[in-house]
Amino acid sequence: MKSLIAIGIIFCCLVGCSSNTQVINDREMAENIQESFAKKGVSSVDVSKLSDFKWEKGYVFTNKINKADVEKLVNAPVSEEVIKKISATDQVLVFLHKEEVVRYVELPGDLIKHDKNQLEFSFSHSELKFNKKREGKLIKVGDKTLSSEDALAMESIMQQIQWKKADYSLALDPDVQLTYEGAVYNVRFTSDSAELTSKKRGVYGKVTGETAQQLYEILM
Structure with a gap:
């Protein structure tokens, strides 16, 4: 249940609600993730090794997620304002420490491979895979x-x-x-x-x- 509460906090922070913790848009981490995937042969990145802050949980949100799926995930009603905020960015990684959002990372496109039913990751399982869309063989x-x-x-x-x-x-x-x-x-x-x-x-x-x-x- 705590994870569901944490998700609610995520949305609050993303739309500018007050919090005791300073929430940072980590542009440097975004650049490091993109640079890592740009290297030949790299298909995954361990975000725990790219983070210089404390966190326990993380979530992947994309602009393709719909209101119903978000509300199912957070187990609570979500405003249109929040949905618009998510929709404005291709993909967002959100990091939590002690159930509060501490960082979020905006990424272009569907850079991180994700399943809408498995949006959560953790510091102990922090390897995120590159979403290299499969292409058919040359036929x-x-x-x-x-x-x-x-x-x-x-x-x-x-x-x-x-x-x-x-x-x-x-x-x-x-x-x-x-x-x-x-x-x-x-x-x-x-x-x-x-x-x-x-x-x-x-x-x-x-x-x-x-x-x-x-x-x-x-x-x-």
């Missing part, structure tokens, strides 16, 4: 490269296929050719299925129903 259909969205859907379909070993001297006469993970697949569509073969990998696979229709829509 080509003929001479055309699939979009990231279609590539992700294509990856999912390819993982669903039950591949069989096949010694094909000639692959299926294709409706389209798909280049996936360095191998060319001949794809042939029927009224209710899609068949795929790869001479390079010596495999055959087939999908039917909605999956075959989805594959058709992506490739044709």
Whole structure:
């Protein structure tokens, strides 16, 4: 219950209510976090190592969180003024010491990976992950490269296929050719299925129903 009370204090401080503790917008920490993620190969940052102040708990807020979710989190009504304050910044980290806000850090974009159901972190579990959005692999259909969205859907379909070993001297006469993970697949569509073969990998696979229709829509 204390954590819920603490969240209420967070909102109060962010909109300028009085507090016995001085609340600081830590711009230096914001810069340090961004610089850390800008380094090659860095996917997480331990904010406890970047903080020169005492704190026990922290929270991640983003401008994508809605009023209902905020009220559910704090277990109390929240004013529109508070929601506007959160919405004005892409992402905010808020740090608490002895149940009072001591620092907040404004960050651009969705820099920190977060789950709206898991917005709390602590000094003992203070490693925050960089929100590097997953992109689909480079997949080509003929001479055309699939979009990231279609590539992700294509990856999912390819993982669903039950591949069989096949010694094909000639692959299926294709409706389209798909280049996936360095191998060319001949794809042939029927009224209710899609068949795929790869001479390079010596495999055959087939999908039917909605999956075959989805594959058709992506490739044709």
